[in-house]
Amino acid sequence: MTFWLTALLVWMASGARVGRVLVKPATTARVAIVVAVAAVALAATIGVPEIGVAVDHLMPNGVHGQWLGDRVVTAAWIMFATATSVVAAAAWPVVSRRNLRQIGWIIYGAGLIAIIATLTWSTTFGWAIVLIECVFVAFTGVRNLDWTTLGRGIALYTSGTFVVGVLAALSIRRAMHDRPMPAPGQSGWYWPVWQIAALLIAIGAVWIVIELWWRARMLLKQIRTLHRVLIARFPEVVAHEQTGSGTQLKASDQVAQIMDALYLQSGGGLELAAAGVPPESVAERAQRVADWARDPFGEVVIDGRWISPPAGVSPRGWVQAIARAYDAATSTAPAAIGR
Incomplete structure (x- = not known):
């Protein structure tokens, strides 16, 4: 056998x-x-x-x-x-x-x-x-x-x-x-x-194909919550002609949809003085974008400069960082309310 x-x-x-x-x-x-x-x-x-x-x-x-x-x-x-x-x-x-x-x-x-x-x-x-x-x-x-x-x-x-x-x-x-x-x-x-x-x-x-497929699967899992929230707010970012059913194509589409939704939420890339200059720290910047994505009407102010991927970071890596920060903040929110 x-x-x-x-x-x-x-x-x-x-x-x-x-x-x-x-x-x-x-x-x-x-x-x-x-x-x-x-x-x-x-x-x-x-x-x-x-x-x-x-x-x-x-x-x-x-x-x-x-x-x-x-x-x-x-x-x-x-x-x-x-x-x-x-x-x-x-x-x-x-x-x-x-x-x-x-x-x-x-x-x-x-x-x-x-x-x-x-x-x-x-x-x-x-x-x-x-x-x-x-x-x-x-x-x-x-x-x-x-x-x-x-x-x-x-x-x-x-x-x-x-x-x-x-x-x-x-x-x-x-x-x-x-x-x-x-x-x-x-x-x-x-x-x-x-x-x-x-x-x-x-x-x-075929290792390249296997690893790229696995990375796409992990990416889809990591950005699932952030993608669902943003798509509910801005359903227009989902193009009807996007028919890619492959895992890698689906992951690329969802990354692009998240970036488009964030730009729409920021007012189309307007630069705001109240937002300040984005820090060099990717984690700190992702955390602030995630807080703003979770509560766009809160105290956090974001403009297009914050949404753009930091230098040396790909759009996929940047969306992953935002999604991780978003999930971490969401999971700790109920505990903070309980205290």
Whole structure:
């Protein structure tokens, strides 16, 4: 069952990468990632015991024993390592966008030769190519690690590639000692580790989409109360043509609606002397805007200068800060009344 689930998840990641290429320019690197993840999905599919047996029965004259399945799986991992090498090449400063396409075709050509040699000659040679390319990819990935959304995706993808390289080295060692590869479904650690590597690569390839979706969900949860209050006051900020149903589009729409409602409540961005100059502290400024949003007819006076996002803060981050301050003040209000 885990073999089928792994193949399904990797194919889903491959489909997500295809969708990303369809909505964004199909650059050499983006297409290479699609090829790489599709190759992993193919390897995971052939690794399913039932499918592996069916592939082996395609051999003529009754020659079975995983001969064809092993070679197809090895060829699929060569395809993955080759396509990922194209992506890694794009990360090097000496490679420009202008010559990346030519370099990519050279790498693909070498990978195709390795695949043909693997299918017709030796899987040991194929695993050696996979090992070499995985070392190059892992080294490049480590050079480009940072604590950003893209960096975390690279870390997961590189970790999976590193595991593939280790398994390729172990496959070469097995072949040198004339030890057959364990069949899919047999007990042991070999195939589960391959599944882990495939899942790490798949998750790393779509990590940006996953994290952006999760952030949008958290943002919608954080601004829910503030958005509901302001939309009730100014329903006109909700445009009827805003039909985006995706989580990220919905979060962007609600941030824009909150900012529009705040500007309307301030009188359309009029500058008031009584409001004073906004402080540099984001927390203090957000707290005052939140108090004013909760009670626009109270003692707090706000103008357009206070509503504009502070320097270095995105509109999303600014609305989040206001929403947090609003929720904190709202939750403490009943306690203050009780005292």
